[in-house]
Amino acid sequence: MTLTSPGPTLGVVGGGQLGRMLGEAAAPLGVEVVVTDPTPDPPAAPTVRDALLGEWDDESTFRTLAERADVLTFEIELTDPDTLERVSEATDTPVHPHPDTLRLIQDKYVQKEALADAGVPVPDYRAVDSADELAAACDELGYPAMLKAREGGYDGRGNIPVESPDDVESAFEAIEGPAMVEGFVDFERELAIMGCLGDDAIDTFPVTETIHREEILRESVSPPGASAAVREQAREVARDVLDVMSGRGVYGIELFETTDGEILLNEIAPRPHNSGHWTIEGCHTSQFEQHVRAVMGMPLGTTERRAPTVSANILGDVDERQPAALSGENGVLETPRAHLHWYGKREVYRLRKMGHVTLVGESGSVDTDALLEEVRALRDGLTFQG
Amino acid sequence: MTLTSPGPTLGVVGGGQLGRMLGEAAAPLGVEVVVTDPTPDPPAAPTVRDALLGEWDDESTFRTLAERADVLTFEIELTDPDTLERVSEATDTPVHPHPDTLRLIQDKYVQKEALADAGVPVPDYRAVDSADELAAACDELGYPAMLKAREGGYDGRGNIPVESPDDVESAFEAIEGPAMVEGFVDFERELAIMGCLGDDAIDTFPVTETIHREEILRESVSPPGASAAVREQAREVARDVLDVMSGRGVYGIELFETTDGEILLNEIAPRPHNSGHWTIEGCHTSQFEQHVRAVMGMPLGTTERRAPTVSANILGDVDERQPAALSGENGVLETPRAHLHWYGKREVYRLRKMGHVTLVGESGSVDTDALLEEVRALRDGLTFQG
Numbered sequence: 072m073t074l075t076s077p078g079p080t081l082g083v084v085g086g087g088q089l090g091r092m093l094g095e096a097a098a099p100l101g102v103e104v105v106v107t108d109p110t111p112d113p114p115a116a117p118t119v120r121d122a123l124l125g126e127w128d129d130e131s132t133f134r135t136l137a138e139r140a141d142v143l144t145f146e147i148e149l150t151d152p153d154t155l156e157r158v159s160e161a162t163d164t165p166v167h168p169h170p171d172t173l174r175l176i177q178d179k180y181v182q183k184e185a186l187a188d189a190g191v192p193v194p195d196y197r198a199v200d201s202a203d204e205l206a207a208a209c210d211e212l213g214y215p216a217m218l219k220a221r222e223g224g225y226d227g228r229g230n231i232p233v234e235s236p237d238d239v240e241s242a243f244e245a246i247e248g249p250a251m252v253e254g255f256v257d258f259e260r261e262l263a264i265m266g267c268l269g270d271d272a273i274d275t276f277p278v279t280e281t282i283h284r285e286e287i288l289r290e291s292v293s294p295p296g297a298s299a300a301v302r303e304q305a306r307e308v309a310r311d312v313l314d315v316m317s318g319r320g321v322y323g324i325e326l327f328e329t330t331d332g333e334i335l336l337n338e339i340a341p342r343p344h345n346s347g348h349w350t351i352e353g354c355h356t357s358q359f360e361q362h363v364r365a366v367m368g369m370p371l372g373t374t375e376r377r378a379p380t381v382s383a384n385i386l387g388d389v390d391e392r393q394p395a396a397l398s399g400e401n402g403v404l405e406t407p408r409a410h411l412h413w414y415g416k417r418e419v420y421r422l423r424k425m426g427h428v429t430l431v432g433e434s435g436s437v438d439t440d441a442l443l444e445e446v447r448a449l450r451d452g453l454t455f456q457g
Numbered sequence: 458m459t460l461t462s463p464g465p466t467l468g469v470v471g472g473g474q475l476g477r478m479l480g481e482a483a484a485p486l487g488v489e490v491v492v493t494d495p496t497p498d499p500p501a502a503p504t505v506r507d508a509l510l511g512e513w514d515d516e517s518t519f520r521t522l523a524e525r526a527d528v529l530t531f532e533i534e535l536t537d538p539d540t541l542e543r544v545s546e547a548t549d550t551p552v553h554p555h556p557d558t559l560r561l562i563q564d565k566y567v568q569k570e571a572l573a574d575a576g577v578p579v580p581d582y583r584a585v586d587s588a589d590e591l592a593a594a595c596d597e598l599g600y601p602a603m604l605k606a607r608e609g610g611y612d613g614r615g616n617i618p619v620e621s622p623d624d625v626e627s628a629f630e631a632i633e634g635p636a637m638v639e640g641f642v643d644f645e646r647e648l649a650i651m652g653c654l655g656d657d658a659i660d661t662f663p664v665t666e667t668i669h670r671e672e673i674l675r676e677s678v679s680p681p682g683a684s685a686a687v688r689e690q691a692r693e694v695a696r697d698v699l700d701v702m703s704g705r706g707v708y709g710i711e712l713f714e715t716t717d718g719e720i721l722l723n724e725i726a727p728r729p730h731n732s733g734h735w736t737i738e739g740c741h742t743s744q745f746e747q748h749v750r751a752v753m754g755m756p757l758g759t760t761e762r763r764a765p766t767v768s769a770n771i772l773g774d775v776d777e778r779q780p781a782a783l784s785g786e787n788g789v790l791e792t793p794r795a796h797l798h799w800y801g802k803r804e805v806y807r808l809r810k811m812g813h814v815t816l817v818g819e820s821g822s823v824d825t826d827a828l829l830e831e832v833r834a835l836r837d838g839l840t841f842q843g
Contacts, residue, residue: 074783076803077503091484098481098504101799101812117463118484120503355738355794355817364790373793377763377820397460404750407759408741413487417462426487431741434763434820 074101079367081105082140082164084133084155086113086122088414088424089146089343089359092351094118096359102367105139106146107132114415128154137162144168144320144366146342148177149223167366168268168318168341175315176341180221180251186336189315191308193336194327195254202243205252209233212254218242221249230286256335258327262295263346264309265358266322269371275309276354276361276374278302281325281346287422288345290383290447292439293353293376297328304334312339321362323347345384345424352410352429353380379432381442383450387423395419395455402452403428409449419455428453460487465753467491468526468550470519470541472499472508474800474810475532475729475745478737480504482745488753491525492532493518500801514540523548530554530706530752532728534563535609553752554654554704554727561701562727566607566637572722575701577694579722580713581640588629591638595619598640604628607635616672642721644713648681649732650695651744652708655757661695662740662747662760664688667711667732673808674731676769676832678825679739679762683714690720698725707748709733731770731810738796738815739766765818767828769836773809781805781841788838789814795835805841814839 078101083090086108094104095118104119109126116122121139125132128151137143137158143166145155152170159166176182180198187193197208199218209216214236220229231242233252243250261283265276280295281288295302309324316322316339323344325337347358356364356372364371385397395416403411413426430446432439464487469476472494480490481504490505495512502508507525511518514537523529523544529552531541538556545552562568566584573579583594585604595602600622606615617628619638629636647669651662666681667674681688695710702708702725709730711723733744742750742758750757771783781802789797799812816832818825 074781074786074799076781076799076801077498078799078801094504095481095484098477098801099796099798101797101801103503117489117506118480118504352741355796370787370791372790375793395460395462400460401756404758405756407761410485410741411487412485413460413462413464415462415464415484415487 076101078102079141080120080139081363081367082136082143083146084127084136084143084150085146086110086115086119087146088114090115091118091414092359093146093343093363096357097363100360100363100369102363105136107136117415127151130154130158133158134162137164140164142167142366142368144362145173148173148340152177166318168316168320172317172341176339178221179219179338180249182339183251185315186312189311191311191315191336192334194256196251198249198251199243200249202240205233205243205250206236206239208252209236209239212252215255217253217255218246219251219253220246221251256327257330259330259332260296260328261337262297262305262326262328263291263344264305264324264326265344265347265350266309266313266324267361267365267371267374268313268316268319268322269365270319270368272371273310273313274371274374275306276347276350276358277376278305279346279349285422287386288384290381290443291346291349292381292443293349294379294437294439301328301332301334308334308336312336316341319365319368321347321358321365348412348427349380349382349429351412352431353377378434379436379439379442380429381439381446382427382429383446384424385426385428385450385453387419387421387425387455389419389455390421392418392420395425396457397425397453397455399453403449406430406449425455462487464488465527466506466525467749467753468522468529469532470513470522470529470536471532472496472501472505473532474500476501477504477800478745479532479729479749482743483749486746486749486755488749491522493522503801513537516540516544519544520548523550526550528553528752530748531559534559534726538563552704554702554706558703558727562725564607565605565724566635568725569637571701572698575697577697577701577722578720580642582637584635584637585629586635588626591619591629591636592622592625594638595622595625598638601641603639603641604632605637605639606632607637642713643716645716645718646682646714647723648683648691648712648714649677649730650691650710650712651730651733651736652695652699652710653747653751653757653760654699654702654705654708655751656705656754658757659696659699660757660760661692662733662736662744663762664691665732665735671808673772674770676767676829677732677735678767678829679735680765680823680825687714687718687720694720694722698722702727705751705754707733707744707751734798734813735766735768735815737798738817739763764820765822765825765828766815767825767832768813768815769832770810771812771814771836771839773805773807773811773841775805775841776807778804778806781811782843783811783839783841785839789835792816792835811841
């Protein structure tokens with residue numbers, strides 16, 4: 072390769088916080104970033120060369136993006152794979168991960184089928200197209216079960232617990248469109264691994280423990296409390312998952328560690344993922360730099376962890392949608408080894424991801440309990456309630 | 458403080474690599490950056506919100522910058538302090554560091570006088586306005602001596618060694634304008650410290666060893682080979698220097714460790730400095746994040762070092778000015794814990810600073826010799842010679 076100025080350009084569909092952090096990571100590598108997003112002046116705007124305005128299937132904007140880019144990628148699964156593939160072929164601009172991967176992941180049932188076929192351990196699941204089918208499936212899988220919209224859900228949206236037969240009717244009505252149902256997983260903890268597919272290279276970042284509430288990620292902890300054997304098993308499952316994926320890039324792989332110490336795959340995101348934000352300070356290569364390296368065809372960086380690291384999401388804590396103004400951030404800024412990451416979103420609403428705080432521990436230490444407690448206290452000191 | 462979107466804006470005079478790295482550091486803090494530079498599409502352009510076009514004393518551009526900014530700063534000493542101060546006052550926009558500091562530092566003789574008056578140890582020096590005065594000064598200081606243009610020099614430009622009386626005439630002629638001469642310093646090594654002035658806070662980053670050739674910084678090493686006593690003395694001198702400075706910000710403080718183990722001040726830069734680039738990966742807070750925090754009035758971050766760290770500059774190795782195209786960077790990208798920083802300059806010429814490579818060592822180790830050797834090998838594997 073040769074580095075030039077202006078450097079190679081990465082076109083990213085999506086200009087949210089992931090696009091913003093991709094922009095932060097790309098500049099030192101000499102890679103320029105252009106994003107497209109349906110929102111004017113999206114979070115990524117200040118960190119990238121240009122932000123184009125366009126919907127997730129806007130062919131003309133995708134085309135403008137592709138004409139400026141050497142490689143295309145996406146940071147949101149809402150991206151339309153057909154448009155992306157058409158534009159990629161018409162402009163001879165490679166896209167990573169492959170649109171087939173996006174298709175496979177967008178439909179949670181198709182995703183599960185492909186992974187189960189490849190031998191990846193997944194919770195029991197059924198496709199359900201009616202309340203009757205849901206009732207029959209729950210009879211087999213047992214109550215409680217989790218009903219999921221096959222497409223379009225994220226951050227818990229589109230997921231509805233079915234506690235008993237009484238819930239079946241209302242749960243199915245609440246899902247608009249095709250659905251699947253999963254057996255309840257009795258898990259010890261949730262884990263996540265950022266997997267990396269480079270040009271003839273495969274790697275995984277260290278295992279992370281992820282803590283959700285209301286199905287939204289609250290904190291990530293690396294290393295996790297899981298045993299070495301469980302961590303190794305998680306890494307093996309992650310590699311099996313990557314074998315099913317097509318196209319270079321970083322993949323967020325969410326896992327359950329069951330109470331029996333088994334690993335089950337939960338879901339995959341074909342892009343940098345919230346559970347890997349801790350890598351910015353916690354690893355020598357961040358997931359964002361790794362994604363840029365991977366999709367651009369550069370060598371992958373080391374995935375080595377520098378120190379125990381925890382991250383906590385800054386979520387909207389207001390009931391009414393309103394202009395974003397965060398107070399209390401001096402508590403974060405005054406804490407040694409605490410790092411503020413602000414996403415620059417104009418408006419805040421309840422549970423919207425507005426930023427995150429990362430806290431780095433002593434290199435060589437493995438005790439993350441105190442770190443987790445401290446980062447929670449820092450996060451709890453932040454509020455959008457004027 | 459309160460974090461908003463769009464966040465507070467920092468207006469930076471200068472959009473070179475320092476502005477680029479300020480932009481990289483500002484985004485996570487929620488600070489937007491606008492720069493002004495005489496070059497269209499300068500290195501900082503891809504990492505900042507906007508790059509305005511204007512000379513170093515262009516009042517109308519400074520005014521546009523100030524009207525968009527909450528705080529003004531500069532990343533190059535060529536900035537005209539009078540224009541900056543006038544615009545700051547007219548628009549009621551604070552500027553940090555204070556223009557007085559810029560005035561004091563721009564004239565190397567005035568700088569030396571102020572520091573010597575404050576008790577900071579400096580090499581012997583004299584102002585010289587003619588070849589005769591230079592000859593007389595060299596008789597007192599001894600040969601060899603270093604003749605320096607009082608204003609406008611950087612990266613060794615404007616510095617002329619005077620080896621013997623035979624050189625006096627030609628040396629003085631080569632300096633156009635007022636000059637000063639310094640006694641030769643018999644140094645063991647050169648050191649640098651990044652000093653930080655916050656809002657009622659003062660701190661210093663760990664001491665760095667700086668290795669120059671042809672008076673241009675080649676490598677920085679932290680920790681340096683100097684003894685603990687010498688490092689402590691360097692830190693004390695740095696604090697005395699900061700007492701003379703007025704206005705918040707990060708200051709590059711270049712020092713000599715003499716063969717007698719004494720610390721002498723060499724020069725000061727009122728801004729992030731090449732000798733502090735290693736802090737991006739080597740410290741919990743980088744010098745760029747620290748400068749943003751300081752000038753914006755946020756709390757300073759910890760200056761703790763994470764691990765032994767070395768940096769090597771990527772300098773132009775071509776004789777003719779030409780479009781920049783660097784080969785060999787895969788050697789850097791493939792090396793674990795090596796970090797590439799590309800500045801995005803369009804053209805390369807001999808000894809132009811085009812980027813740098815940082816290599817991070819084992820946390821807890823203090824042996825930097827092998828690290829230095831390795832980073833030199835990585836740097837030597839890079840070339841602009843097509």
